[in-house]
Amino acid sequence: MLEILNYIGGEMVTPASGEYFDNIEPATGEVYSLIPDSDERDVNLASDAAKAAFPAWSTTSPEERFAILMRLVSLIERDLEPLALAESKDNGKPVSLARSVDIPRAAANFRFYATAAMHLANESHETHGAGGVHAINYTLRQPIGVAGCISPWNLPLYLFTWKIAPAIAAGCTVVAKPSEVTPMTAYLLSKLCIEAGLPPGVLNIVHGTGPKVGSAIVAHKDIKAISFTGGTATGEEIARVAAPMFKKLSLELGGKNPNIIFADCNYDEMLATTVRSSFSNQGEICLCGSRIFVERPLYERFKQDFVERVSALKVGDPNSPATDVGAIVSKQHFEKILSYIDLAREEGGTILCGGKAVTAETQRHREEESGDITTVSQRLSVSAVRDLSGWFIEPTVIERLPHDCRTNQKEIFGPVVTIMPFDAEDEVLAYANSVRYGLAATLWTENLSRAHRISAKLESGIVWVNCWMLRDLRTPFGGVKDSGIGREGGFEALRFFTEEKNVCLRL
Numbered sequence: 001m002l003e004i005l006n007y008i009g010g011e012m013v014t015p016a017s018g019e020y021f022d023n024i025e026p027a028t029g030e031v032y033s034l035i036p037d038s039d040e041r042d043v044n045l046a047s048d049a050a051k052a053a054f055p056a057w058s059t060t061s062p063e064e065r066f067a068i069l070m071r072l073v074s075l076i077e078r079d080l081e082p083l084a085l086a087e088s089k090d091n092g093k094p095v096s097l098a099r100s101v102d103i104p105r106a107a108a109n110f111r112f113y114a115t116a117a118m119h120l121a122n123e124s125h126e127t128h129g130a131g132g133v134h135a136i137n138y139t140l141r142q143p144i145g146v147a148g149c150i151s152p153w154n155l156p157l158y159l160f161t162w163k164i165a166p167a168i169a170a171g172c173t174v175v176a177k178p179s180e181v182t183p184m185t186a187y188l189l190s191k192l193c194i195e196a197g198l199p200p201g202v203l204n205i206v207h208g209t210g211p212k213v214g215s216a217i218v219a220h221k222d223i224k225a226i227s228f229t230g231g232t233a234t235g236e237e238i239a240r241v242a243a244p245m246f247k248k249l250s251l252e253l254g255g256k257n258p259n260i261i262f263a264d265c266n267y268d269e270m271l272a273t274t275v276r277s278s279f280s281n282q283g284e285i286c287l288c289g290s291r292i293f294v295e296r297p298l299y300e301r302f303k304q305d306f307v308e309r310v311s312a313l314k315v316g317d318p319n320s321p322a323t324d325v326g327a328i329v330s331k332q333h334f335e336k337i338l339s340y341i342d343l344a345r346e347e348g349g350t351i352l353c354g355g356k357a358v359t360a361e362t363q364r365h366r367e368e369e370s371g372d373i374t375t376v377s378q379r380l381s382v383s384a385v386r387d388l389s390g391w392f393i394e395p396t397v398i399e400r401l402p403h404d405c406r407t408n409q410k411e412i413f414g415p416v417v418t419i420m421p422f423d424a425e426d427e428v429l430a431y432a433n434s435v436r437y438g439l440a441a442t443l444w445t446e447n448l449s450r451a452h453r454i455s456a457k458l459e460s461g462i463v464w465v466n467c468w469m470l471r472d473l474r475t476p477f478g479g480v481k482d483s484g485i486g487r488e489g490g491f492e493a494l495r496f497f498t499e500e501k502n503v504c505l506r507l
């Protein structure tokens with residue numbers, strides 16, 4: 001069985017403990033590779049390698065960094081298909097999504113920051129003071145040193161590279177940890193880094209659990225900045241350790257995003273996008289809109305059409321081109337999502353569609369009943385060689401729950417949404433802002449004034465008006481409230497990985 005290796009000081013190495021744990025394919029529930037059970041010793045080695053590489057890397061020209069990062073882009077694009085297959089197998093997401101979103105975005109992250117590094121400019125200020133004093137102030141922006149990057153399982157290579165690319169482009173060296181739930185594409189990336197000629201120690205990847213590897217990165221005295229994406233509870237723990245050490249912190253945390261739909265919206269566009277913004281990647285995107293508020297005159301029509309569209313989504317083998325919704329990433333997360341569906345029932349919610357786990361058998365039945373012959377034959381041929389005993393959940397739509405119940409306040413992070421009617425603008429704003437989170441919001445209206453008015457009042461780091469997940473990598477990305485601190489994207493991320501120094505020169 002394949003043993004994943006750490007990448008430290010330019011070498012692929014085994015963990016100090018010599019121990020491994022299982023990597024499970026979510027669609028089948030079977031172990032298919034082994035993950036290094038690394039610990040503080042491996043983090044120390046990685047940090048030493050990063051520290052040793054820093055003086056040379058931080059003084060390479062932006063052009064040299066550009067050239068190496070662009071070689072990495074070409075290699076990711078060359079290996080798009082094997083990387084997409086690996087991502088889908090590791091995470092459970094449809095391979096079509098990995099092919100069209102995850103892997104292209106990983107290449108785009110490196111391309112974006114390879115070029116951005118060549119455009120980062122510093123300010124200067126000419127000063128005229130009393131008594132004819134004349135000075136020039138200029139700001140040096142110096143790479144901060146060794147940076148720690150820790151990422152989650154939902155968009156594995158996409159989010160891992162979203163941190164690593166700006167850190168390396170800014171001249172930092174890195175100790176990085178991908179999620180132990182989805183380590184495979186980070187492992188494949190380390191091999192591409194060697195092939196691209198990234199100097200040893202510039203990027204070090206240590207695999208293992210959060211409590212052993214993640215916490216050792218956060219607590220390491222030589223690691224000066226922590227860029228973290230993951231759950232709010234983990235973010236709190238990281239802040240507790242890193243803040244007293246005065247480390248720079250960027251925390252991208254959980255969300256419970258509102259999707260606000262006014263009756264004057266472009267209905268067809270809204271409906272198609274709302275299906276995507278609810279259930280893409282099994283609803284396991286921090287930006288998915290899980291609380292859908294619909295203006296009352298549109299409510300019944302929306303409910304009927306939405307439930308019909310959602311019921312038609314194909315849950316199944318991530319490998320099949322017909323699949324819309326793949327497997328839930330792990331048994332633990334699968335059970336958590338089902339427990340939230342039970343909670344919604346206890347709280348008086350009505351399940352309009354979904355609400356259950358799906359087995360390969362029930363899915364086949366559903367297709368036969370619907371007379372979808374093409375898909376049945378496709379599914380049968382795939383199922384004939386694959387035993388899909390993993391973790392699948394039907395896309396679930398729930399209504400008749402108040403905005404302040406637990407189902408509507410807690411992050412579920414799965415294929416589960418609630419729909420609720422509203423009558424007035426102030427009312428829906430209060431509902432939308434009633435959660436502890438503030439990551440992203442979606443707004444559907446053709447009324448321009450209202451769009452501006454509500455966007456300004458939403459407690460959210462990102463507002464999408466009449467669209468969703470339309471990303472421009474130059475824009476600031478991040479949340480307010482318990483969704484985190486700091487912004488990724490654009491020059492913000494390059495600035496995060498640098499320290500500003502003002503030099504005042506009296507003339």
Ligand code: NAD
Pocket residue numbers: 150151152153154155159177178179180208209210211213214215218229230231232234235237238252253254255285286411413439479483484
């Ligand atoms: P998680 O917090 O459990 O884990 C994230 C990473 O942190 C993993 O690599 C994990 O091993 C590591 N970790 C765990 N404990 C740690 C510790 N004590 N110290 C240091 N590192 C530790 O999150 P997850 O379950 O992997 O991801 C899902 C969560 O991520 C959801 O809450 C989701 O909203 C959030 N998320 C946020 C964004 C965003 O941009 N804001 C993007 C994607 C996911």
